[in-house]
Amino acid sequence: MELVQQVSKCSCRTAIWTRMVPIALLMIIVLSTPVLGEGERGFYVICGDPVDTVPVGTALHEMFFTIRSTSEIADSVDVIIEGLLPLGWSANYCQESTGICYSMDARLPLPAGSDEGFRVDFYPRLDFPGTGSIILEFRSVLEPQMRGYCTITCSTLPSLPDVGLTVDCPPEVQTVTGPFGLSEFYVPIQSTGNDPDNLVVKLDKSEIPADWFAKFCLVSSGECFLDEATLPFSPGTDDEIRVDIDTGNDPGWADVRIHFYSESVPAFSRRCFFRVYDRGPETAGVPNVFNKELPLRITPNPMQVHAELSFYLETSGLVRADIFTPDGRKIRSLGGNVEPTGWSHLNWDGCDHMGRRAPAGVYLIKLETPTAISSAKILMAR
Structure with missing residues (x-):
């Protein structure tokens, strides 16, 4: 039996990792x-x-x-x-x-x-x-x-254990343009062996710029990890790994690699490659979301239960903060009141507008005041 795996600079479409001993x-x-x-x-x-x-x-x-x-x-x-x-x-x-x-x-x-x-x-x-x-x-x-x-x-x-996994790598190139600089990749995984196994997942971030951020999450549980995790897989299990890349709107490009291998038989392994380009924020019709004149601090970040947004107002007025998922869906609004000059605070309890706990992941916070619009990213950890 012969397995030929094709790897290149430009494509890494699919791969089969299966039981062959x-x-x-x-x-x-x-x-x-x-x-x-x-x-x-x-x-x-x-x-x-x-x-x-x-x-x-x-x-x-x-x-x-x-x-x-x-x-x-x-x-x-x-x-x-x-x-x-x-x-x-x-x-x-x-x-x-x-x-x-x-x-x-x-x-x-x-x-x-x-x-x-x-x-x-x-x-x-x-x-x-x-x-x-x-x-x-x-x-x-x-x-x-x-x-x-x-x-x-x-x-x-x-x-050797009767283990096997199929890992389907998605297309690797994605261009990020816009005010938030977030990119997501999904990697479907299927357990094909007859014995339970642990899947070791390692995220290689050695080639991303210092100001960029990357993590991966198990979609079924919402658990997110910064570098490495060992995940149990039962026979017949289907799941997905989501890779999140946050460029911070710093123009540039990076290669991100994620490595999967069986804990029982590490020779059963697969690597997926992602290349991300960020051209920087578009100017037409996009507010200055990283306005340095409006300091915005979030503590703690990453958050687990709640987070406090702290900001300084030079002029009193109406203040509102909207919270979005990376795909632009608004899940919660905070504030909507007139705040005095000086330091003000808004609190997010980690729930959406229906009172449901938001799943783990990256969220975008857009803050509007009488004089500026600013934004920041927050990581919800569970």
Whole structure:
């Protein structure tokens, strides 16, 4: 059985992550990219068997993968390693042409049109069964958006759990233009195995600007997480992960990656890629929602039960605050009274206009006073 996963700079439409033990071949393909005046750049990562089972007491087990350059010019590849190893295990990867082994990230030369063979060495614990994995990411130095992945697992368990998940990555590019700078992506997930499993979800925010904000939420429960979570999945369960990206209206772009893998068999893994562009707030017909003349403080933020909005009025007058969901739906209005000059406060109890508790997530607060319009974002945490 062969599973071919296609990864490129421009599309990552769908992926199937399913129960396949044993599996014959996993190939991750990074498409070549023409660069004006410099020829094509690209490489393949041929991962080989992602799961091997060996007897307890095995001192060393070797697994193999190949990086194949399809580039017309020389490049280098940054190899990023993440170990998911039980206590007492260790692992490294070795470049076969040089015999040099690495247990940490490394930058390796990749000559044009070359094949570079690599070996992964697992050193299992001799006296106790377990399962260990390493996750390898490969990034072109000349084209950092060009990447490939291998997840390689060695097990000394008598048998592996019957687990499986289908992760359907959505289109990756979204342009954000407007006064709020919020973008949402939904990732459907289905449990297809016969045994219960835990899904480990990790959000990679290393390449977003410092002023941007990202998190992910489990849609069924409304729980949100900033970086990492382990979520239980029963056989036959369907759910969605929502990825929220808040640009703060700072123009720019970012790549956001979210990684899913089985806690039982980490070789069953999938990454989704999202690229977000923010052109900044449009000026026509849009108020100055980030008016620096009207300080607006929200405490606490993130909130759980209630939050206080504090602001300073230079002139007394009518004040109102409207609370919106990221898609622009108004759920609550606060105030509507004349407030005196100086510091004023409004309180939100976390409920909508019907008195129902608002689900966890990002909300937008638009404050209108006699002299200015301002806005802010608040995170509802549960």
